[in-house]
Amino acid sequence: MDVSRARRARLPLAAFAAGACVVALAGGRSSSGGDTGAPERSTQAAAPLVSNELQDDYQAVIRNVLPSVVQIEAGDSLGSGVAYDGNGHIVTNAHVIGQEKTFKVTAATGGQPVTARLVSSYPEQDLAVIKLDSVPQGLRPARFGNSATVDMGQIVLAMGSPLGLSGSVTQGIVSATGRTVSEGRTDGGTGATIANMVQTSAAINPGNSGGALVNLDSEVIGIPTLAATDPELGGGAAAGIGFAIPASTVRTIAGQIIRNGRVTDSGRAALNITGRTVLDDDYRPAGVAVVEAPADGAAGKAGLKPGDVITRLGATDITTITSLSEALASMTPGEKVTVTYVRGTTTREAEVTLGEL
Known part of the structure; x- marks a missing residue:
């Protein structure tokens, strides 16, 4: 699957918002089959009531979370961000800020731009943290949810x-x-491969990157980052x-960046190599x-050398x-994995203890 970042208005991205409709029926016929006269009146009353309750939930979430969302101007690019704490730290995507060091930030609820x-x-x-020179009145930290409880079918904004x-x-x-998605390097993309991503039908358009994906408990469950594109449509949006x-x-x-000024423990496995894709005789x-x-790297310790061609990692073809x-x-x-590789004309295997990215 191809994916594109959702940063610039000129990117060919699109997604759609899938509607959520809840209908509740009240009343019914008696066991004898006789009509009590209640079902029609009860049904007519119940559907609008449930619809209004869902609408009220949406509006409550918007009131709770929108004051935590900001717009970020980074040079000629535009994206979004989320207030991480009360000290002016804003979390966003690395591709939103690009190579810029200073930014103009405006609260989603309005007001004058603030330098960050x-x-x-x-x-x-594909994450970054910026800090506001001053915290606008009304900007409040977002509440982040538990990723383990996110499940298919949950309504999100x-x-x-x-x-x-x-x-x-x-x-x-x-x-x-649990999606693993790789981002391209074109148009300022980071080339990041990100695991455990949340896939959503909520529209992710240029400028949404770095914003908030929230549940009906007003918790941020993710940072919108990518939208799929369809190669058969010339790279057009896959709705x-x-x-x-x-x-x-x-x-x-974000926690490590705020505490230490940088990421000190990625938690990501690595072979500790520099590599490139090779093609066979049919250019595949x-x-x-x-x-x-x-x-001193993971692959080097296991005996891999420059020129070796890795073809399998564990049970996965590479x-x-x-x-x-x-x-x-x-x-x-720290996980041990079998790496299959070709050296010259010989296929070999090595047990590698994975290092850290």
Whole structure:
């Protein structure tokens, strides 16, 4: 699957918001089959009542969470962010801030822009933290939810600045969890491979990146980051397929940046190599050639050398550098895994104790 970032208004991205309709029926016929006269009146009253309750839930979430969402101007790019704490720290996507160091930040609820400065960016997980020079009145920290409780079918709202429309809200459901998605490097993309992403049908449009994906308990369960594109449509949008970085990852990365000024423990497994995709005689991707394998790295310690071609990691076939990254994203540092590789004309195996990204 191809994915594109949801940052700039000129990106060919689209998604749709899947409607949620709840209907409750009250009353019914008696066991004897006689009509009590109540069902018609009760049904007519119940459907609007439930609909109004759902509408009230939506509006309560918007009132609770929108004051935690901001719009970020980074050079000629526009994105969104979420207030992480009461000290002016804002978490967003690394691809939103790009190479910029200072930013103009406007609260989704309005007011004058405030200058913010980069604390640190972590492109490997497409996350970054910036800090406001002063905290606007009314801006309040978001409440982050428990990623373990996010499940398919849950109603969610996406809040941000799609196409520069500050404070916009779309709705949908959680379509899937546990997705591993790789981001391209074009148009400023980080090339990150991100595990455990939340897939959603809520619209993720250019400018939504870095904003908030929230549940009906007013908890941020993810940071909207990517929208799928369809290669058969020339890279056009694949409607209703967006991805958000889970709250657990956001807390881990942002917390380290705020405490230490950088990420000190990624929690991500690595072979500690530099590699490139190689092609077979039919010009099809056929593995990852090791370009560098430091002796003190995971692969180097297991005996892999420059020139070796990795074709399998555990039970997963490896054909490209992206497939290798995605396979590693599901593993943990210290885990032992069998690496199958080709040296010259000989296929070999090595047990590797994975290092850290």
